Amino acid sequence: MNYTVENILNHRSIRKFKAEKLTKDQIHTIVKAAQQASTSSHVMAYTIIGITDENLKAELSAVSGQPYVKDNGHLFVFCGDLNRVYQQASREEQLQMQESMESTEQFIVTTIDAALAAQNASIAAESMGLGICFIGSLRNDITQVSNLLGLPERVIPLFGLAVGYPDQQPEIKPRLPLEVIYHVNEYKNEEKQQTLITDFDDQLTSYYQNRSNNTRKDTWTKQMIRKYSHPIRMDVKPFIKDKKFNNR
Amino acid sequence: MNYTVENILNHRSIRKFKAEKLTKDQIHTIVKAAQQASTSSHVMAYTIIGITDENLKAELSAVSGQPYVKDNGHLFVFCGDLNRVYQQASREEQLQMQESMESTEQFIVTTIDAALAAQNASIAAESMGLGICFIGSLRNDITQVSNLLGLPERVIPLFGLAVGYPDQQPEIKPRLPLEVIYHVNEYKNEEKQQTLITDFDDQLTSYYQNRSNNTRKDTWTKQMIRKYSHPIRMDVKPFIKDKKFNNR
Numbered sequence: 001m002n003y004t005v006e007n008i009l010n011h012r013s014i015r016k017f018k019a020e021k022l023t024k025d026q027i028h029t030i031v032k033a034a035q036q037a038s039t040s041s042h043v044m045a046y047t048i049i050g051i052t053d054e055n056l057k058a059e060l061s062a063v064s065g066q067p068y069v070k071d072n073g074h075l076f077v078f079c080g081d082l083n084r085v086y087q088q089a090s091r092e093e094q095l096q097m098q099e100s101m102e103s104t105e106q107f108i109v110t111t112i113d114a115a116l117a118a119q120n121a122s123i124a125a126e127s128m129g130l131g132i133c134f135i136g137s138l139r140n141d142i143t144q145v146s147n148l149l150g151l152p153e154r155v156i157p158l159f160g161l162a163v164g165y166p167d168q169q170p171e172i173k174p175r176l177p178l179e180v181i182y183h184v185n186e187y188k189n190e191e192k193q194q195t196l197i198t199d200f201d202d203q204l205t206s207y208y209q210n211r212s213n214n215t216r217k218d219t220w221t222k223q224m225i226r227k228y229s230h231p232i233r234m235d236v237k238p239f240i241k242d243k244k245f246n247n248r
Numbered sequence: 249m250n251y252t253v254e255n256i257l258n259h260r261s262i263r264k265f266k267a268e269k270l271t272k273d274q275i276h277t278i279v280k281a282a283q284q285a286s287t288s289s290h291v292m293a294y295t296i297i298g299i300t301d302e303n304l305k306a307e308l309s310a311v312s313g314q315p316y317v318k319d320n321g322h323l324f325v326f327c328g329d330l331n332r333v334y335q336q337a338s339r340e341e342q343l344q345m346q347e348s349m350e351s352t353e354q355f356i357v358t359t360i361d362a363a364l365a366a367q368n369a370s371i372a373a374e375s376m377g378l379g380i381c382f383i384g385s386l387r388n389d390i391t392q393v394s395n396l397l398g399l400p401e402r403v404i405p406l407f408g409l410a411v412g413y414p415d416q417q418p419e420i421k422p423r424l425p426l427e428v429i430y431h432v433n434e435y436k437n438e439e440k441q442q443t444l445i446t447d448f449d450d451q452l453t454s455y456y457q458n459r460s461n462n463t464r465k466d467t468w469t470k471q472m473i474r475k476y477s478h479p480i481r482m483d484v485k486p487f488i489k490d491k492k493f494n495n496r
Contacts, residue, residue, distance in 0.1 A: 004375035038382045041384075049434070049435065051432075052432060100475075104485035104488060112407065136288045136289075139356075178283065182276075183298070184297070185300060189331070193335075225336065227348075228333060228337075228348045229348070234353070236356065237494075248482065
């Protein structure tokens with residue numbers, strides 16, 4: 001197994017960082033790595049905002065409810081962005097582009113483009129001895145995040161990425177068995193999956209009971225059912241619509 | 249610069265592969281790498297379908313219009329999947345979970361989860377000397393792809409990933425300048441961006457004229473305006489809605 005694959009398989013999210021900040025060189029290497037990810041039709045439909053202002057970090061941390069959004073080596077916010085292309089066009093061209101830009105198809109393009117770039121950033125950072133954590137909880141108040149960053153129409157905050165020198169060494173969190181995630185030629189919706197997931201529930205119970213921090217008694221299945229029984233972030237849809245995404 | 253970052257910066261999409269198939273070991277390493285990506289709240293909201301059936305590959309290739317969807321070392325299709333969690337629940341719990349599962353928020357979670365996994369798969373494959381190409385064009389007929397793979401409600405095909413031994417060595421395609429993609433503390437929508445994009449247009453014109461294959465005269469700006477002037481895949485929205493995503 002080569003170093004890159006080892007590095008990927010060694011991933012665990014880091015939620016406690018040392019105070020040391022990333023250098024400009026480190027930040028630029030991470031951003032260049034992000035930019036080299038595949039992008040649909042060369043659109044590069046995203047913008048990455050680096051947060052250095054400590055007050056701004058504190059406000060974003062308050063939205064997310066997570067201290068590591070404030071206390072880290074560097075914070076990136078990944079935004080879907082079709083505004084860049086839109087601004088290149090004449091008024092007449094803009095009118096012609098609206099239907100396409102507001103389609104769910106282009107919303108998917110934007111979201112995937114940003115995520116591919118962010119995962120490249122993560123792998124690059126981890127290969128440099130840094131730790132990372134994705135911050136979906138910036139969507140706890142997506143309007144507030146958008147206002148804090150001054151995002152215009154056709155730009156939406158998707159998630160944050162906290163990076164820094166790890167100040168903890170958590171265990172690697174187990175993943176569902178390969179056979180549950182990976183199917184061949186057709187979708188498998190069989191009884192066998194249930195057995196494998198039950199085994200995984202047992203494995204996760206043992207992981208939660210034995211890990212060094214935040215031990216608890218839980219299974220994946222129970223967690224998921226609890227999670228989806230309480231709708232969250234129902235304001236995301238109207239927010240995104242107002243930003244001229246996902247309308248058609 | 250370490251090997252992993254070098255590997256990431258060296259990315260170019262490969263659209264012509266040698267006939268050699270990936271081994272089961274290679275496929276499993278790639279899938280395990282995919283699975284180790286970050287996932288929102290541990291949901292792992294995706295399924296990866298590997299395509300080995302040659303007839304099925306030919307049909308998917310016809311949807312995409314691309315020969316390399318058929319002729320490659322292996323083809324993966326990445327699907328957003330909340331069905332796995334749904335099937336774990338009782339009928340009563342399922343009813344309670346519907347509002348959350350059908351939210352735009354969870355559609356974003358699903359899409360990002362799948363994309364993070366896919367980018368890990370890509371980096372792992374490239375580190376193993378393989379080439380990759382993302383296949384967004386499977387969404388040319390998303391209903392047909394869904395039918396071919398037997399996807400139930402709450403599972404949607406998002407994109408393919410062709411992997412194999414490269415039978416071409418294309419130039420690395422330029423990316424927008426770092427300053428255009430990377431902003432600090434707030435979104436920059438300034439005149440300066442326009443100048444940088446104009447420079448990039450010149451750079452791309454030269455790239456298109458000098459590359460070894462498929463030379464043409466074009467700029468990024470012209471390409472983008474052409475692309476967005478013609479809406480495509482407007483059936484994606486109703487398809488996804490029918491599959492119980494992105495409704496609320």
